[in-house]
Every structure is written in structure tokens, then in C-alpha cells.
Amino acid sequence: MNESLKLLQRQSTPAKALVDPAPDDRQLRQILKIALSAPDHGRLHPYRFISIRGDARYRLSEIFGKATQRRDPGVDPAYLQKQKDKPLRSPLIVVVVASPIESPKIPEIEQILSAGAAAHNVLLAANALGFGSIWLTGANAYDDYVRSELGLDDGEKIVGFIYIGTPTLDFPPRPIPEVSTHHTRWD
Numbered sequence: 001m002n003e004s005l006k007l008l009q010r011q012s013t014p015a016k017a018l019v020d021p022a023p024d025d026r027q028l029r030q031i032l033k034i035a036l037s038a039p040d041h042g043r044l045h046p047y048r049f050i051s052i053r054g055d056a057r058y059r060l061s062e063i064f065g066k067a068t069q070r071r072d073p074g075v076d077p078a079y080l081q082k083q084k085d086k087p088l089r090s091p092l093i094v095v096v097v098a099s100p101i102e103s104p105k106i107p108e109i110e111q112i113l114s115a116g117a118a119a120h121n122v123l124l125a126a127n128a129l130g131f132g133s134i135w136l137t138g139a140n141a142y143d144d145y146v147r148s149e150l151g152l153d154d155g156e157k158i159v160g161f162i163y164i165g166t167p168t169l170d171f172p173p174r175p176i177p178e179v180s181t182h183h184t185r186w187d
């Protein structure tokens with residue numbers, strides 16, 4: 001096996017270990033172009049991206065805070081602060097939004113899978129450009145207040161918040177399972 005393949009080396013970086021520089025606008029465009037090349041039944045491209053960087057992250061921080069309080073009005077202040085701090089950990093966040101459309105031919109599950117493939121392409125593209133990233137969800141990803149504040153329409157879903165930046169640390173390679181434990185041969 002060719003262990004030096006870049007594809008084998010992708011691994012997530014904890015969001016708080018991602019710092020400036022983040023991809024600049026030109027690099028972000030390239031990342032999103034690669035995301036848009038994900039497999040897609042019917043060429044619907046049933047997803048879109050919202051990029052949040054710099055001071056705009058404080059808007060997301062406020063949204064996460066409000067959403068947390070709405071979910072639990074008596075929330076523990078330390079937990080509330082933790083939620084508010086989340087968007088401030090990394091210099092760039094790409095929100096991947098699935099926008100499935102009614103289609104007699106392409107079931108919604110396939111459209112969501114396409115959005116997931118696009119999200120993974122964001123990780124791979126960021127890695128190929130030398131950046132670190134991580135795909136995160138959590139309660140805020142499934143919160144109607146967050147969805148509405150981000151301008152999502154009914155039916156749109158947050159597939160993930162992808163945090164991107166330059167890794168501060170070198171992490172040991174992640175363990176990858178033996179192929180044989182996940183592969184049945186019929187030949």
C-alpha cells in the first residue's frame with residue numbers, strides 16, 4: 001500500500017488547535033469548487049455553503065448562545081459560555097447546508113448524501129492545500145433557532161460546521177482500521 005498518499009493522511013484537527021492563517025478568499029473558492037465536484041445524482045447540487053470568518057464569528061457566537069438559552073433557560077453559565085466560545089476557536093467556519101429539492105427521481109437521502117460528500121470534499125481540499133479542519137455538529141446544528149438565524153429555508157438542514165485553519169500542533173497519525181475487517185470478498 002502507498003502510505004504516502006495524501007488521501008491517507010487526512011485527519012481532523014481539534015478546532016481550538018486551528019489558528020490563522022485560514023484559507024484566503026481565493027483558496028476558499030478553490031475548496032468550495034472541489035466541494036461542488038462531489039458525486040451528485042441528477043446534478044442537483046442540493047447544498048450550499050455559508051462561510052464565516054473574522055468578526056462575523058461573534059455573530060455566530062451570539063446565535064449559539066441564544067440557541068443554548070432557548071433550549072434550556074436555566075442553563076449553567078459555564079456551559080453557556082462553552083457554547084458561545086465554539087465559533088471563536090478557529091479562524092474560518094464553513095457551514096454546509098443541505099438544500100434538498102422535491103424530485104420524483106432523486107430521493108432526499110441521496111441528496112443529503114451528496115451534501116455529506118461535499119462536506120468531506122471540503123475537508124480533503126483543505127488538507128490538500130495544507131490546512132487543518134474538522135467537521136462538527138452538536139446540538140446547535142439541529143437547532144431551529146440556529147437554522148433560522150443562518151437564513152435556512154424550511155427543509156434545509158445543517159450538515160455540519162467545518163472549522164478550518166492552520167494546525168498549531170502535529171498530531172500523531174490517526175489509527176485506520178484494517179481493511180480486512182470492513183471488506184468481504186466475493187471473488
Ligand SMILES: Cc1cc2nc3c(=O)[nH]c(=O)nc-3n(C[C@H](O)[C@H](O)[C@H](O)COP(=O)(O)O)c2cc1C
Pocket residue numbers: 010011012013134135136137138159160174
Ligand atoms: C456528520 C459528522 C458529525 C460530526 N460531529 C462531531 C461533533 O459534533 N463533535 C466531535 O467531536 N466530532 C464530530 N465528528 C467527528 C469528527 O469530525 C472527526 O471525524 C473525528 O474527530 C475523528 O477524527 P478523524 O477525522 O481524524 O478520524 C463528526 C463527524 C461527522 C462525519
